[in-house]
Amino acid sequence: MAVPQVDVARARAFVLAHGSAVDVARMEGILGRTEPDRAVVRALERLQNSDGGFPVAAVARGAGAALGTTAAGGHHEGQDTIASGGRAGARGAADSGASSIAVTCQVLAHLRDIPPLAGSPMASRAVAFLRRSQSVDGSWSAAQEGVDPALLTASAAYTLAVMEPDHPDPIVRAARWLRRTLADGAGDTRAEGTEHSREGGPGRVAALGSGSDRSAALFRAAAVWGHSGDAAAQDSAYALLEQRDLTAPEIAGWLATFVELGLAARHFALAFRLLGRLAGLQQTDGSWPVGEGSAVEATLAALRVFRGFRLVGE
Numbered sequence: 001m002a003v004p005q006v007d008v009a010r011a012r013a014f015v016l017a018h019g020s021a022v023d024v025a026r027m028e029g030i031l032g033r034t035e036p037d038r039a040v041v042r043a044l045e046r047l048q049n050s051d052g053g054f055p056v057a058a059v060a061r062g063a064g065a066a067l068g069t070t071a072a073g074g075h076h077e078g079q080d081t082i083a084s085g086g087r088a089g090a091r092g093a094a095d096s097g098a099s100s101i102a103v104t105c106q107v108l109a110h111l112r113d114i115p116p117l118a119g120s121p122m123a124s125r126a127v128a129f130l131r132r133s134q135s136v137d138g139s140w141s142a143a144q145e146g147v148d149p150a151l152l153t154a155s156a157a158y159t160l161a162v163m164e165p166d167h168p169d170p171i172v173r174a175a176r177w178l179r180r181t182l183a184d185g186a187g188d189t190r191a192e193g194t195e196h197s198r199e200g201g202p203g204r205v206a207a208l209g210s211g212s213d214r215s216a217a218l219f220r221a222a223a224v225w226g227h228s229g230d231a232a233a234q235d236s237a238y239a240l241l242e243q244r245d246l247t248a249p250e251i252a253g254w255l256a257t258f259v260e261l262g263l264a265a266r267h268f269a270l271a272f273r274l275l276g277r278l279a280g281l282q283q284t285d286g287s288w289p290v291g292e293g294s295a296v297e298a299t300l301a302a303l304r305v306f307r308g309f310r311l312v313g314e
Helices: 008-018 021-030 038-047 101-113 121-133 149-163 168-186 211-227 231-242 248-261 265-280 295-308
Strands: none
Touching: 008 021, 008 295, 021 038, 021 101, 021 295, 038 101, 101 121, 101 149, 121 149, 149 168, 149 211, 149 248, 168 211, 211 231, 211 248, 231 265, 248 265, 248 295, 265 295
16 A cells, blocks of 8 residues: 655645744644744743643634744634644633633643653643543533533543553543443444433433534544553444544544554554545645634644654654
């Protein structure tokens, strides 16, 4: 089979033309730069709240001034609150600048694109905020965020699995909550259209809102299940996801879980198919298409994946 090919030069030009300074710093980090622009680092540090979390302003559409100047010759396109295709959430928290679980997860994903910042004190404080925000039952839920608890929990647990794998307790508790909430219906296509439950667990796949929300919750939850040793739940979720007509950000988000948490041998063929699908979606201007959200974000997500699989160089 042919190795998937992408046009990195055009993708880079698209981000330079349309992205913010933070977007450009992320792209340079993805492509191998080890020293980020200090102005970008200072801008991110200023946005962090005292509790370690980040407010909606950190990624809100039109927040270019807060995140630094726009890239030379370009304009700031804005971001979604949860990476890889989730819709803008955390709307209520924006009024007070309160820390948002969803946005903190996204900012931590951005920091992982800029290698030195993934291990910075700023990142450590944000991870501690996520840990403290977890409920006793293992979930993350904040009514003011406007994000379904299953999507929020899958995003937070996934972030902890990537950032703090040596502290398994919050991840395991979240995996159990997600198993009760999602996995009992994940392998049954009836869950797409109806509430479905086995063993008394609520089948929530149908109650996750938009298709993007359902898919993002499932591929992140599946990554957490795999990380926690629940291969059966992971494979059931993957079988369901493969039946869907996924967008470019969704495919990139799913593939990113393999890059960040590892790829099991049984999933090699799946990853190769997904890489081929994602490569085929690149547009003539170098970007990747997106429904709701940012084409710059979709392009960065795709570059992250192809770099992670060592299919593009610096």
